[in-house]
Amino acid sequence: MRSDNRLPGWAAALIGLVTGAVAVGVSLPAAGLVKASAFPVVAVGDAAVDLAPAGLKDFAIRTFGENDKPVLLAGILAVMAALAVAVGVFAARDLRYGLAGLAAFGAVGVAAVLTRPGAGPADVIPTVAGVAAGAIALRALLRRASAARPDDARPEEIRSDDARPEKTRPGDAHPKETGLGDARPEETGPPVMRAGRDRYAVNRRGLLTGVLGGAAVAGVSGLAGRALTSRSEVSAARAGLVLPRPAAPAEPIPAGADLRIRGLTPFVTPGRDFYRVDTAIVVPQVDPRDWTLRIGGMVDRPVELTLADLLKRPLVEADVTLCCVSNPVGGPYAGNARWLGARLADVLRDAGVRSGADMLLSTSADGWTCGTPLDVVLDGREALLAVAMNGEALPVDHGFPVRQVVPGLYGYVSATKWVTEIKVTRFDRDTAYWTTRGWAEKGPVKTQSRIDLPRDGARVPPGRTVIAGVAWAQHRGVDAVEVRIDGGSWRRARLAEAPTADTWRQWVVDDWDAVRGRHTIEVRATDATGHTQTAQRAPVMPDGATGLHTVTVTVA
Structure with a gap:
């Protein structure tokens, strides 16, 4: 399978880039058919977030703020582009090297995908499909970029530097008259490499049409993938959600709560301005019709609630300020909103919390976990399973359809978005995402x-x-x-x-x-x-x- 191509470096690099684009483009619609978390780029990004040391994550939040995830994805794509160039360069020497590079890409993608919570065998399909498409594209692009073999070409298509007709001066002998053999016929075809050097020249027209074709495949696949993984369905479900009237409405916000000074942070933070700090590279798209909350562990009666079940419970309104533990002194990661939801304490009492439990281990739809002190939830404060924010259904970025809101605790130990499971347990039995990375088990908000x-x-x-x-x-x-x-x-x-x-x-x-x-x-x-x-x-x-x-x- 040795490649006979001797392509210029720029051509090999271009072939590698297009090959990588095709692989990524094809994997996206495949992920749309399976699930968004099966997209290998996202899976690699999520794995990178999980594996990064806490100090690096803190640096990313401090340096890039809420743009840390786009920066991470841009970095991953840049690395992928560089590796794709390497695949093209090695494939130009020997196709097997390029295919081996694509296989390595695929192995990393499969490993990352399978580390995601709830991953199954079908989740590797997008990665495999992308690698297969990349291999086909790589082979086709190399073939199209190759010029004709000199010794296979017709004589009239070859003209080397040694075969260029020489101008004769008056008195010069004709080649036939020198006894050196017949003169080569004069040709008009394109020049090829000098004999003894590279055996092929780049077929620019073939390369161009191949690159355009590959770009078209990547582009169409990408658009199809975006359509399949778009937020339109979940956003439509959110817009159509009818919120019940609260059984315990909050008092109107006092007129004196907002000094209305230009440039001063408003008392109520609009949803579009509310800070977002989480580990989700791609925001989970949770269909409210499929959402359930399972409550188990150290309880007498395990509970499973649908959104309809939750909305039938008495709902309360509460004005609560949330803030992130990553907020530096004077930082922006704090916001205040009016939340609507069911009291978490009431749901836990229905389940019957057993003696000795001291922690709630909640899990997000994307697998993130949070450990909340049980006594704080049960002490009478308005700890909610929130369904609305500032009079509207939760924004998708902030946990739609349901999230936790617990006053007085930093978000990393209380504010689980897209919550799907709560395990009643103990701190000495279970650990949550951030506590395994060196953060404190309990995070009361500091003044x-x-x-x-x-x-x-x-x-x-x-x-x-x-x-x-x-x-x-x-x-x-x-x-x-x-x-x-x-x-x-x-x-x-x-x-x-x-x-x-x-x-x-x-x-x-x-x-x-x-x-x-x-x-x-x-x-x-x-x-x-x-x-x-x-x-x-x-x-x-x-x-x-x-x-x-x-x-x-x-x-x-």
Whole structure:
């Protein structure tokens, strides 16, 4: 199976890239027919997230924020493109080398796919289909790119540098007259490589038509795959979901809860602006008609609920601020919304929690797991199996059709999106996704405050200047916020109202008479237990960052 091609490097690289595009393109619609998580690119990305050390994940969130997953996918595609180029280069030397490279691609894809939760034998079909299509494309492209063999071609199609007719000067002898043999006929065909060098030249026309054909196959397959894996069906089901009226509606948000200062974070975070930090490379598309929640483990009566069953239960509304443990001091990964859902404590009581249990191990549709302290869920706070956010069905990105919301805990130990299973268990028997990676088992939210105005590095005019922001201490409540300028004395901020202790509070200092120069502004909050946030700085790992948010501004 040795390849007789001696293609230029650029041609071999182009063949490799198109081969890779065909393989990926064909695997996408195959995944659409099987399931989205069987798409090998996504499976490799999910596996990379699972295998990455906690410090690297923290770096990715800190550096790229909510764009960490697109950056990861872009990196995977870049690596795949480089490897595809290598496949083309080696295949130009020997087709077997290229096929071996594709097989290695496939082995990695199959291994990644089979590590996904709930994976079965059928999930390898997209990877196998993609590799097979890539192998066919590679062989075809190499064949089309090859020029004709010199010794197989017709004489009139060959002209080497040694066979070019020479101009004769007057008096020169004709070749026949020299006794050196017959002269070669004059040809008009395209030149080929000099004898003794590469045996083939690139067939540019064949390569071009082959590349265009391969690109067309990849493009059409990709479009078909996007159609098969699109969100349209789940989005339509979400739009058609009729939410029942709450049995326990929340009180109207007080008018004084939002100070309505331009540039200040609003009291209610719209769904489109709500932070998203999770491990899902591709957001799970859960059909609400197929969704079930299984509750088992240390219970007397295992429970399985459909969405219709859940919506028949008494639903309650609650204003709750959520925040991520990866949020740095002054960071953006916090948001406040009005949630609608069934009380998780009531569902657990129906199942009959057995003595000795102290943990809920919840599982997402994509296999992510979360360990929640049981006593927190049962202590009377509005821990919900939420179905709606700000008066609408949950956005798909935020857990549709059902997610957990537990006030007072960081999301990694409470806020399971796309929840499908809850196991009542113990911390000494089971571990969750992040706790196996070095994060704390229990993650109570720490008292925090943030300066929204003025922004760090801003230039502001002299005179009366507004300093404003938000502070939170979920399920304890914020009692005071203080601001300090240039290391001076602390001054009290004016607090906005808060409907419950489970939400953040806006605050403002509007009497700072700013003078020219550079100034440093710090903020700290005190919760309802009397605890004032510490100035000692600590990283987000293992249980949340500490320190005072500080900004520097120039008054000019």
